[in-house]
Amino acid sequence: MSSRITIREIAKRAGVGTTTVSRVLNDHPYVSEDKRQRVLDAVDALDYRPSQTARHLRGSPSGLLGFLTDDVATTPYAVDIIRGAQDVAWRHNMVLLVADSGKNPQSADAALDVFLEREVEGIIYAAMYHRPVELPAALAKAPAVLANCYLEDRSLPSVVPDEFGGGYSAVETAIRAGHKRIAFINLWDDNVGVTPPFPAIYGRLRGYRQALTDHGIAVDDALVRFSNQTPPENYRLTRELMALDARPTAIFCGNDKIAMNCYSALAELGLRVPADVAVIGFDNIAHIAEGLLPALTTIQLPHYEMGRWAVQYLMDRAQGEGEPPQVALPCPLVARESV
Amino acid sequence: MSSRITIREIAKRAGVGTTTVSRVLNDHPYVSEDKRQRVLDAVDALDYRPSQTARHLRGSPSGLLGFLTDDVATTPYAVDIIRGAQDVAWRHNMVLLVADSGKNPQSADAALDVFLEREVEGIIYAAMYHRPVELPAALAKAPAVLANCYLEDRSLPSVVPDEFGGGYSAVETAIRAGHKRIAFINLWDDNVGVTPPFPAIYGRLRGYRQALTDHGIAVDDALVRFSNQTPPENYRLTRELMALDARPTAIFCGNDKIAMNCYSALAELGLRVPADVAVIGFDNIAHIAEGLLPALTTIQLPHYEMGRWAVQYLMDRAQGEGEPPQVALPCPLVARESV
Numbered sequence: 101m102s103s104r105i106t107i108r109e110i111a112k113r114a115g116v117g118t119t120t121v122s123r124v125l126n127d128h129p130y131v132s133e134d135k136r137q138r139v140l141d142a143v144d145a146l147d148y149r150p151s152q153t154a155r156h157l158r159g160s161p162s163g164l165l166g167f168l169t170d171d172v173a174t175t176p177y178a179v180d181i182i183r184g185a186q187d188v189a190w191r192h193n194m195v196l197l198v199a200d201s202g203k204n205p206q207s208a209d210a211a212l213d214v215f216l217e218r219e220v221e222g223i224i225y226a227a228m229y230h231r232p233v234e235l236p237a238a239l240a241k242a243p244a245v246l247a248n249c250y251l252e253d254r255s256l257p258s259v260v261p262d263e264f265g266g267g268y269s270a271v272e273t274a275i276r277a278g279h280k281r282i283a284f285i286n287l288w289d290d291n292v293g294v295t296p297p298f299p300a301i302y303g304r305l306r307g308y309r310q311a312l313t314d315h316g317i318a319v320d321d322a323l324v325r326f327s328n329q330t331p332p333e334n335y336r337l338t339r340e341l342m343a344l345d346a347r348p349t350a351i352f353c354g355n356d357k358i359a360m361n362c363y364s365a366l367a368e369l370g371l372r373v374p375a376d377v378a379v380i381g382f383d384n385i386a387h388i389a390e391g392l393l394p395a396l397t398t399i400q401l402p403h404y405e406m407g408r409w410a411v412q413y414l415m416d417r418a419q420g421e422g423e424p425p426q427v428a429l430p431c432p433l434v435a436r437e438s439v
Numbered sequence: 440m441s442s443r444i445t446i447r448e449i450a451k452r453a454g455v456g457t458t459t460v461s462r463v464l465n466d467h468p469y470v471s472e473d474k475r476q477r478v479l480d481a482v483d484a485l486d487y488r489p490s491q492t493a494r495h496l497r498g499s500p501s502g503l504l505g506f507l508t509d510d511v512a513t514t515p516y517a518v519d520i521i522r523g524a525q526d527v528a529w530r531h532n533m534v535l536l537v538a539d540s541g542k543n544p545q546s547a548d549a550a551l552d553v554f555l556e557r558e559v560e561g562i563i564y565a566a567m568y569h570r571p572v573e574l575p576a577a578l579a580k581a582p583a584v585l586a587n588c589y590l591e592d593r594s595l596p597s598v599v600p601d602e603f604g605g606g607y608s609a610v611e612t613a614i615r616a617g618h619k620r621i622a623f624i625n626l627w628d629d630n631v632g633v634t635p636p637f638p639a640i641y642g643r644l645r646g647y648r649q650a651l652t653d654h655g656i657a658v659d660d661a662l663v664r665f666s667n668q669t670p671p672e673n674y675r676l677t678r679e680l681m682a683l684d685a686r687p688t689a690i691f692c693g694n695d696k697i698a699m700n701c702y703s704a705l706a707e708l709g710l711r712v713p714a715d716v717a718v719i720g721f722d723n724i725a726h727i728a729e730g731l732l733p734a735l736t737t738i739q740l741p742h743y744e745m746g747r748w749a750v751q752y753l754m755d756r757a758q759g760e761g762e763p764p765q766v767a768l769p770c771p772l773v774a775r776e777s778v
Contacts, residue, residue, distance in 0.1 A: 177726075179518045183539060190538075195553060198537045199529075200522060214534060331732045357730045360699075364732050367706045387516075387724055391696045393670045393703050 114142040143191075165189055165411065166215030166223040166242070167198045168208060170233075177385050177403070178228045181247050184407025185224055192415050194221070205236065212238040222414035225249070226407070230260055230299050243417055247410040248403070250426060257424040259409045263299045266399040266431030267307025267352075270380045273397065274350040275315045277439050279378060281323065283341045283348035284308045285334065285358050288326035304354060304382065323348055327358055334361035342369055342377075350378035350439070356388040359396055359438075378439040382431075394437035402429040453481040482530070504528055504753065505554030505562040505581070506537045507547060509572075516724050516742070517567045520586050523746025524563055531754050533560070544575065551577040561753035564588070565746070569599050569638050582756055586749040587742070589765060596763040598748045602638045605738040605770030606646025606691075609719045612736065613689040614654045616778050618717060620662065622680045622687035623647045624673065624697050627665035643693060643721065662687055666697055673700035681708055681716075689717035689778070695727040698735055698777075717778040721770075733776035741768040 107125075111118045116135050123131050124139040131139075167185055182198060189196050197220065199211035215223060216238065223242050227233055227249035235244075235251065250258035274282045287301050309319050322344065325337045334353075338361065341348055353359040359381035366377055373379050373394055381389060381398035389396040406429060413425070446464075450457045455474050462470050463478040470478075506524055521537060528535050536559065538550035554562060555577065562581050566572055566588035574583075574590065589597035613621045626640050648658050661683065664676045673692075677700065680687055692698040698720035705716055712718050712733055720728060720737035728735040745768060752764070 182537070186537070186539060195536050195538075195557070197534050198521070198525070199534075200525060218534065331730055331734070335732055357726060360727075360730050361732060364702070364706065367703065385726055387696060388699075388726055388730070391670055391699050391727070393674055393700060395670070 110139060110142045110146060113146065114138040162219040162221055163194055164215075164218055164220045165194050165196050165414065166212070166218075166220040167196045167226065168211050168215070168223060169198075169200050169226045169228060170208075171200065171228050177383070178226075178248070178401075180403035181226045181407040181410075184404035184409075185226075185247075185411045186407070188408045188411040188415070192411075194411075194415075208236045209238060212236055212241075216241055222411075222417075224407075224410045224414070226410070230263065243414055245410045245413050247406045254426055255424065257413055257426070259406045259413070259427045259429060260299065261401050261406070261431050262428040263303025263431070264307040264310070265428075266382060266401075267304030268311045269307075269431070269433050270304075270352050270382065270399050271308050271311035272315070273433055273435070273439055274352065274378055274380060275311065275317070277350070277374075277378060279348075279350035280317055281320075281346060281348045282308075282312070282317075282350045282352060283323040283325070284352045285325050285327050285337050285341075285354055285362065287354035287358075288328055300354070308352060327354065329355075329357065331357075331361045334358045335365045338362045338365035339369070342366070342371070348377070350380070352380045352382075354382055356381040356383045356385045356396060356398055359398070360388055360392060363392055373438050380439060384434050389434070389436065392438070397436045397439045398434050399431045400434050401431055405429050449478060449481045449485060452485065453477040501558040501560055502533055503554075503557055503559045504533050504535050504750065505551070505557075505559040506535045506565065507550050507554070507562060508537075508539050508565045508567060509547075510539065510567050516722070517565075517587070517740075519742035520565045520746040520749075523743035523748075524565075524586075524750045525746070527747045527750040527754070531750075533750075533754075547575045548577060551575055551580075555580055561756075563746075563749045563753070565749070569602065582753055584749045584752050586745045593765055594763065596752055596765070598745045598752070598766045598768060599638065600740050600745070600770050601767040602642025602770070603646040603649070604767075605721060605740075606643030607650045608646075608770070608772050609643075609691050609721065609738050610647050610650035611654070612772055612774070612778055613691065613717055613719060614650065614656070616689070616713075616717060618689035619656055620659075620685060620687045621647075621651070621656075621689045621691060622662040622664070623691045624664050624666050624676050624680070624693055624701065626693035626697075627667055639693070647691065666693065668694075668696065670696075670700045673697045674704045677701045677704035678708070681705070681710070687716070689719070691719045691721075693721055695720040695722045695724045695735060695737055698737070699727055699731060702731055712777050719778055723773050728773070728775065731777070736775045736778045737773050738770045739773050740770055744768050 107118050107121045111121045116139060120131060120135055121139050124136050186196050197215060201208035201211055220242055223239060223244045224247055226247040230248050232252050233249040244256055246256055246258040248260060250260060271282055286305055312319050327333050327337055351362055353362055359379050362379055363373060366373060371377050381396045384398045384400040389398045446457050446460045450460045455478060459470060459474055460478050463475050525535050540547035540550055559581055562578060562583045563586055565586040569587050571591050572588040583595055585595055585597040587599060589599060610621055625644055651658050666672050666676055690701055692701055698718050701718055705712060710716050720735045723737045723739040728737045
C-alpha cells in the first residue's frame with residue numbers, strides 16, 4: 101500500500117501553514133492566489149488525494165460520478181475524454197463509474213438507473229463524435245453535463261470542439277507556408293439530409309472559407325469536395341482534384357483517414373508530400389498521423405480537455421447559476437512534416 | 440426510467456419455468472444445457488439485469504469491480520479490454536471502477552487504495568500491450584486477475600493473446616494463397632536486451648517458423664527482419680526485402696503500422712497489393728486496416744474477449760480452486776483484400 105501524503109507534507113512543500121492547505125482543499129475563498137497556486141502545485145507534485153474518510157466528513161455523499169458514452173468502441177481515440185474526466189475526478193477524490201450504452205437507448209436507461217441507485221453526484225454524457233443529442237429523461241435526475249455533444253435547446257451545459265477554429269488554423273497553416281490554391285476534402289455522410297447536423301462538417305468549412313477570405317484569397321468551390329469517407333472515394337476525390345487545370349498545391353483533409361488515402365493517390369501520381377503537394381489532416385489519430393511518411397501535420401481534437409472541463413464544471417457548479425454554459429474548446433495544430 | 444425486465448418475462452420468452460430462470464441466474468448446477476442456453480438467450484434478447492436490491496439480498500457486498508490499466512491513452516484500440524469487462528460485469532450487475540495509472544506506480548497504489556476503500560469484490564489489472572508485469576503489493580488484498588499480461592511466477596490467473604497461433608495463421612493464410620517466399624518484418628524494440636520479454640515478438644516468430652515447417656517450406660532467415668517500428672525503418676526494411684535476388688511474394692508485418700509503411704514502399708516501387716506482393720498485418724487497428732487501399736488482411740487481438748474472460752473468471756472463482764489458470768485466447772484472422 102502507498103503511504104498517504106499528509107496535509108503537513110503539502111504545507112511544508114508549499115511553504116505555507118496547514119490551515120492554508122486545508123482552506124485551498126476546501127475551496128475556501130480567503131486564500132491569496134499566489135498561495136493557492138503554491139498549494140495546488142505541491143498537491144500535484146506529491147500526487148495528493150484527500151482520504152475517503154475526510155471526504156465523507158466534509159459531507160459529500162457518494163463520491164461517485166457517472167460517465168455515460170454512446171459508443172467508445174468504434175472511436176477508440178475519443179477515449180481521451182474519459183482519461184481527462186478521470187484525471188480531474190481523481191483530484192477531487194471522486195471515482196468515475198463508466199458505462200457504454202452502445203447507442204442502445206435501453207442500455208442508456210439501465211446505466212442511468214445504476215448511476216442513480218448508487219447516488220452519483222453528477223453525470224457526464226459523452227458522445228464519441230461531435231453532434232446534437234437527444235437524451236434519456238432520467239439524466240435530469242442528477243446534475244449533468246455534456247461532452248462532445250449538445251442539446252438543440254441548450255438546456256444543459258456542454259463542451260465541444262471549436263470546429264470553425266480548427267478548420268481556420270489548418271488553412272492558415274497552408275497559407276503561411278505560401279499556398280494559395282488550397283483544396284478541402286470535407287467529411288460527408290450519405291445518411292445525412294440536405295442540412296447535415298454535424299458541426300464537424302459545416303464548422304470546418306466555415307473556417308476554411310474564412311481563413312481564405314481573411315488572407316485575400318478568393319474561395320473557389322471547385323476546390324471543395326465532400327467524401328462519404330470510404331477509402332476508394334477519398335482516393336478518387338484526390339485524383340479528381342489533381343486533374344484540375346489549376347490544381348491545388350495543398351489539400352486540407354476533413355480527417356486523418358482521408359489524408360491517408362490522399363497520400364496513396366499522390367504517391368501513385370509520383371507527387372511528393374510536401375514538396376509537390378502539402379497535406380493537412382484533422383483529428384490527430386496518433387497511429388495514422390505519426391505513422392504516415394512523411395508524418396502528418398494535423399489538427400488535434402480536444403478530447404482530453406473536454407473530459408477535464410466536464411468534470412470540473414460538475415465540481416464547480418455550486419459556485420454559479422444562470423444559463424448553462426456552451427463552451428467550444430480550441431483544436432490546436434500539431435505540426436509535423438506534411439506542410 | 441426504463442421499466443425493469445422481470446424473471447417472468449424471461450421465463451416466458453425462454454419457454455421455461457421461473458424456477459429454471461432463477462437457477463440459471465444463480466449458476467445452480469441442476470439445469471440442462473439446452474434450457475440454460477435458452478434462458479441466457481432470453482436474458483440477452485431482453486437485456487435483463489438483476490436489480491441492485493436483489494443482488495444485495497444474495498449477499499454481494501459492494502457490487503464493484505476495480506479495473507486498473509497501465510496506459511490506455513497510448514494504445515486506444517486496447518480499450519476493448521474495458522468494453523469486454525464492462526459487458527460481463529453488467530450482466531452480473533457489477534459496476535466497474537476504472538482507473539488508469541499512466542505507468543506511474545504511485546498512481547497505481549493510490550488507485551488500489553481507492554478500490555479497497557470501496558470494497559471492490561475483485562480487481563482486473565490490464566496491460567495495454569502483452570508483457571510480464573510486476574504488480575503493486577496491494578493487489579493481493581482482493582481477488583485479482585490479469586488481462587493482456589502475466590506474472591513471471593504465474594501466481595495470479597492471467598489471460599493473454601495466443602501470439603504463436605496468430606503468427607501461425609497469418610503465415611498459413613499466405614501459404615494457402617500460393618505463396619512460398621514469405622517475409623516477416625517483426626517487431627523489435629531498441630530498449631530491449633538480447634532476450635526481449637515481449638511474447639508478441641517471439642511468439643509470432645515461432646508461429647511464422649512453425650507454419651512454414653508444417654507446410655514443407657524451408658525457413659530462410661534472410662526473409663526475417665526486425666523493425667524498431669519507426670515509419671522510416673519499416674519503409675527501409677520493405678525496400679531491402681524487395682531488393683533481394685529471390686524476393687518475397689508475401690510480407691507478414693508484425694503490426695498494422697508496419698503494414699501501412701510497407702504499402703508506401705511497395706507503391707513507390709510500382710508494385711501492387713496483392714497482385715504483386717501480398718501483405719498481412721497484425722492487431723486489426725480499424726482506422727488503419729479498413730482505411731488502407733486495398734483493405735488490409737490482418738490478425739485480430741482478442742482485447743474484447745480478454746476483458747470478458749477476466750471478469751467472468753472473477754465471477755466464477757468460488758467454483759474452483761487450484762493452480763491459477765494461464766489462458767491464451769485465439770487471435771483470429773480478419774480477411775480483407777491484401778492477400
